[in-house]
Amino acid sequence: MTCISVRGFATACLLSTALSSPLLAETPADTLVYGTSLAQVVSLDPHQGQEATSLEIMANMYDRLVGSEPDGTLSPQLADSWEVTPESITFKLRENATFASGRPVTAEDVVWSLTRLMTLDQAPSSKLKPAGYTAENIASMLHAEDAHTFRLDLTGDIAGDLMLYRLSEVAASIIDREEVEAHDANGDQGNEWLRTNGAGSGPFTLNRWDPNNIVLMDARDDYWNGAPKLERVVMRHVPESQVERLMLERGDIDIAGALSAGDTTYFKDSDAVTVQSIPTGGFYVLALNQERPELADPKVREALFKAIDYQGIETAILGPYGRTRHVPVPVDYDHAIPDPEGWNYDPQAARKLLEEAGYSDGFSVTIKTIAQTPRVELATAVQAGLAEIGVRAQVIQGSGADIISAHRGRDFDILIPQTGAYMPNVMGAMEQFSSNPDNSREANNAGNFVWRSAWDIPELTQITAAALKENDPEKRGVLFEDMQRKFIEDVPAVYPMFERFLPIAISNRVEGYKGHPQNVVRLENVTKTD
Amino acid sequence: MSSDTLGGPARAFAGRVLQFAISIFALIAVTFTIGRLLPTDPVGAIVGELASPEAYAAMRERLGLDQPVIWQFVSYLRDLVHGDLGFAAMTGRPVLDDLKIAFPATLELATLAIIISFILGVPLGLAAAFNRDTWIDHIARIISLVGHSIPVFWFGIVGLVVFYAWLQIAGGPGRVDVFYEGLVPPVTGMILIDSLLAGETAIFWNAVSHIILPASMLAYAAMAYITRMTRAFTLEQLNQDYVVAARAKGAGQARILMHHILPNITVQLVTILAISYGGLLEGAVVTEIVFSWPGLGQYMTSALLIGDMNAVVACTMVIGLMFMTLNFLSDIAYAFLDPRTGEG
Numbered sequence: 001m002t003c004i005s006v007r008g009f010a011t012a013c014l015l016s017t018a019l020s021s022p023l024l025a026e027t028p029a030d031t032l033v034y035g036t037s038l039a040q041v042v043s044l045d046p047h048q049g050q051e052a053t054s055l056e057i058m059a060n061m062y063d064r065l066v067g068s069e070p071d072g073t074l075s076p077q078l079a080d081s082w083e084v085t086p087e088s089i090t091f092k093l094r095e096n097a098t099f100a101s102g103r104p105v106t107a108e109d110v111v112w113s114l115t116r117l118m119t120l121d122q123a124p125s126s127k128l129k130p131a132g133y134t135a136e137n138i139a140s141m142l143h144a145e146d147a148h149t150f151r152l153d154l155t156g157d158i159a160g161d162l163m164l165y166r167l168s169e170v171a172a173s174i175i176d177r178e179e180v181e182a183h184d185a186n187g188d189q190g191n192e193w194l195r196t197n198g199a200g201s202g203p204f205t206l207n208r209w210d211p212n213n214i215v216l217m218d219a220r221d222d223y224w225n226g227a228p229k230l231e232r233v234v235m236r237h238v239p240e241s242q243v244e245r246l247m248l249e250r251g252d253i254d255i256a257g258a259l260s261a262g263d264t265t266y267f268k269d270s271d272a273v274t275v276q277s278i279p280t281g282g283f284y285v286l287a288l289n290q291e292r293p294e295l296a297d298p299k300v301r302e303a304l305f306k307a308i309d310y311q312g313i314e315t316a317i318l319g320p321y322g323r324t325r326h327v328p329v330p331v332d333y334d335h336a337i338p339d340p341e342g343w344n345y346d347p348q349a350a351r352k353l354l355e356e357a358g359y360s361d362g363f364s365v366t367i368k369t370i371a372q373t374p375r376v377e378l379a380t381a382v383q384a385g386l387a388e389i390g391v392r393a394q395v396i397q398g399s400g401a402d403i404i405s406a407h408r409g410r411d412f413d414i415l416i417p418q419t420g421a422y423m424p425n426v427m428g429a430m431e432q433f434s435s436n437p438d439n440s441r442e443a444n445n446a447g448n449f450v451w452r453s454a455w456d457i458p459e460l461t462q463i464t465a466a467a468l469k470e471n472d473p474e475k476r477g478v479l480f481e482d483m484q485r486k487f488i489e490d491v492p493a494v495y496p497m498f499e500r501f502l503p504i505a506i507s508n509r510v511e512g513y514k515g516h517p518q519n520v521v522r523l524e525n526v527t528k529t530d
Numbered sequence: 531m532s533s534d535t536l537g538g539p540a541r542a543f544a545g546r547v548l549q550f551a552i553s554i555f556a557l558i559a560v561t562f563t564i565g566r567l568l569p570t571d572p573v574g575a576i577v578g579e580l581a582s583p584e585a586y587a588a589m590r591e592r593l594g595l596d597q598p599v600i601w602q603f604v605s606y607l608r609d610l611v612h613g614d615l616g617f618a619a620m621t622g623r624p625v626l627d628d629l630k631i632a633f634p635a636t637l638e639l640a641t642l643a644i645i646i647s648f649i650l651g652v653p654l655g656l657a658a659a660f661n662r663d664t665w666i667d668h669i670a671r672i673i674s675l676v677g678h679s680i681p682v683f684w685f686g687i688v689g690l691v692v693f694y695a696w697l698q699i700a701g702g703p704g705r706v707d708v709f710y711e712g713l714v715p716p717v718t719g720m721i722l723i724d725s726l727l728a729g730e731t732a733i734f735w736n737a738v739s740h741i742i743l744p745a746s747m748l749a750y751a752a753m754a755y756i757t758r759m760t761r762a763f764t765l766e767q768l769n770q771d772y773v774v775a776a777r778a779k780g781a782g783q784a785r786i787l788m789h790h791i792l793p794n795i796t797v798q799l800v801t802i803l804a805i806s807y808g809g810l811l812e813g814a815v816v817t818e819i820v821f822s823w824p825g826l827g828q829y830m831t832s833a834l835l836i837g838d839m840n841a842v843v844a845c846t847m848v849i850g851l852m853f854m855t856l857n858f859l860s861d862i863a864y865a866f867l868d869p870r871t872g873e874g
Binding site (some may be wrong): 027028031033041042043048120121122123124188192195196207208210211212213214216235236237238239240242246247249250336399400402404405408444445446447482 | 628
């Protein structure tokens, strides 16, 4: 009996699938479906999460004082105006903004949120640390002058106009104080709860998050800037690039965010899909550990630079992902200087430099990289280049967690990390390449990109600090150029190989979606045609 | 006499429970140790690349990773006894909550796959054996050879290209179309059942269109094995004297199959069923990734990659439990099907 019913059921399943007419695969016009890898989404607490996909989600659940447009200009968000003086920035908050809980957004919430960012002391707090804010001093720098006036005192380490960019990042999201405090557990400032829930004033609320499966966000009809045009946003976990391509072709997803170079180029001539190459302002970097005596020799470093076939890699591997650039500032930014002469593919000159440095027989190194497109391919290409000049390299692939902890612990010879810019100017792209206040091992400054390579650059650090706090744009421009020249002169141990782009493929049904370098694309004005 | 009949099963049951407890303990101990020896870093994965050393240390402490390994193990066991599997570093939720989503997804897929593979595999194996060295046998051999040798990954992608993208008769990756996501209240966690319970037939058929492709892909690989084994078992019986005798008495093929072969190979088939089902329930990692199926295999792999040991150990236990349960069930089935086992 059971056997028969089971068999009948299975037959019915098979038959119905085989006989049914082609399924309607089109996504509804009021729902945006985003296919990407959700594997790295580990926290939706804006003061903790920092991975690209998490940022895109949180950018729509929360508002910041200041918004940032895809072209890098700043726009009012929770603050409808602000005034910058050399000592402070005063923000006027808009009066009609409310949290999803219904509570109005007040200056108290702003003070509490920015304090929490620093005292929670997770990765996003590193956004404000270079500006001179710490867990200890933050409370004394923030002032709620009245319910809708908020003043931020400047530390003197950063110019006010540059600080605004920091406040436009997801890290500086404003959170519903009461809601989060109600979920405090053992003094964790509600972190455990907020990792998987939302308490923001943004245009969307979190409906559901199933890790490694799906994120659903619903539009807020009572959003202060009017209800979003979309009803729902769905992020779907599609870890396989080819599968994602099929889904985009069939119309089951509207945006494909984790395509391989090959699958991206597939859509180049498509009528139904457009490929956007989002400039991240960041780079694919060759990090050379200066605790290795061979790599500490500038001649050796320069030899390695000359061993890599940049043009070949750009055409064969990177495609939409990158273009050659050896100064850590995208070439189209103001005050960007051209690439230095001679840092191009020239194996003969490279061998000569190695000889001069006393390594005519070469040496052995390891190259560590996260097992991820296109970094693995990059590592292999670098390995081949080094082999040509007699440097024997072994590529070690690992998960994000493995490689990041090796990087943090200076436990590598060569490593291929990537960066991103936090604002569209020299400082935003370059600061992480040019500042290392204390290179000693004891300082254990693992959050600092340069420290990890043990590259000691006191002078460059000084120029960077001076540029960061310079209020006069002209003088600042001069310092920006000095930073880049000094960087080249010191023969970097954090060497930018390629400027990094993030290709995404978007269905032409979607209108108004523009990729953002800092992953803060807002979706309230995105629409879809039928 | 009576003490014997009562004591026998009771002792056997107690022995089984003890055996079970020891196996589970060994499983946990080994998984835990291996996990701690791996150079992966769940703390880095959570606090991120740019966290300060203090924040890093604080999270390490919160996850209990600053304690000596042996103490971590003891406190893990203590929580386990209270039914607490701990938090998954990866998802920030109790592991139990994650498993409530991942396991039913795999269970649903594996069950459908095993049903399909048995319905197709057993008759094919029987047909091959009864028609040994004829074209039927050759076709069966080719089918199972292909099922064995084609990489699942390639097979899955090609399946999607043909049935999803090209013929458009199968639903795409995921368990249902996005507009049905979250509309069915989870009762069992298996969407085929939950949608029927909720009376949502549209969602049910949509879920069927989504599950049929990955289930068929998995079923094909399992079927290859089942066909081959069924054929081997049947051939072994066909050569036995009793079958020759039955033939001599004029019994037809159907009678030989129904009255002689099937009763004699059922026990072996149950074993094959248990092994294949157990294998499928471990979660087919590759199939789950290709079809964006949020099951146990994918969950466990992601957990392993960041060294999230609470999640890994819990998954290992679930898999261990599944295998032991299946063993237990097949033992019962043996007793039913073959009176000799009951006495022994």
